[in-house]
Amino acid sequence: MTEKPPVDPARHAMKMAKKKAARDKIMATKTDKKGLVIVHTGKGKGKSSAAFGMIFRCIAADMKCAVVQFIKGGMDCGERDLINAKFSDICEFYTMGEGFTWETQDKTRDTEMAQAAWEKSKDLIRDPANKMVLLDEINIAIRYGYVDVADVVAFLTDEKPEMTHVVLTGRNAAEDLIEIADLVTEMELVKHPFRSGIKAQIGVEF
Structure with missing residues (x-):
């Protein structure tokens, strides 16, 4: 293995200074603030985990927030237990689903529960006190036709408060x-x- 030559501290400092100046110039142009629509998807693990990380950031920043779970009603959830036990004053938590569709095996019931979850979600999003609302596993509800994607898109486009x-x-x-x-x-x-x-x-999972 060829050894790398030693790094010249002065040259490294100069390089990093140039990089910082370029970065600062870019950051100076980023002045807008808005409430974001954020999607976590894909087959890999970590979608809900990352989303709950943002919810806990909101809690740490004393920002009111809310969670609606569309699917995981019958499953243990450490985040739900912690939020309900310690942070229910700042984060509302609603578990509306009864489990994955292959477990319930009742499309009519699943659809009713998902529709109720979506109605609760809209109420929470409309409330300007909530700075972030997590719709956990809503993509699955949309995929199975329990919630109409056109309704979700229209609501987020037309009714979501600007800073939520x-x-x-x-x-x-x-x-x-x-x-x-x-x-x-x-x-x-x-x-x-x-x-x-x-x-x-x-x-890890719950």
Whole structure:
């Protein structure tokens, strides 16, 4: 292995100073503020985990926020337990789903629950006191036709308060939703322990 030559501290400092100046120039042009529509999608793990990270940032910043879970009603959720126990005064939490559709096996019931979750979501988003609203696994509800993507897109475009952030999670996000979003992240699956016979782990999945 060829050894790298030692870094000249003065040359490194000069290089970093130029990079900082260029960065500062770019940042000076970014003056607008708005409430973002944020989509976390893809087959990889971490969509809801990343979204809850933002919810906890809001809580840390004393910003009122809310969560609506569209699917995971029958599952343990550490985030839900913590928020309800410690931060219910600043973060409303609604678990509206009853589990994944292959578990409930009742499309009519699933549709009714998802519609109720969407109505609650709209109420929470309309409330200007809420600075962020997380719609956890709504993309799945949209994919199965429980919630109309056109209704979601129209509401976020026409009725969302200007400074409210809305985060929508779940794989297979609809193209129409991606089109109107400000920030879209696709989690790519590289490896997953489930494929090796390892079940969901507390502290990792829930």
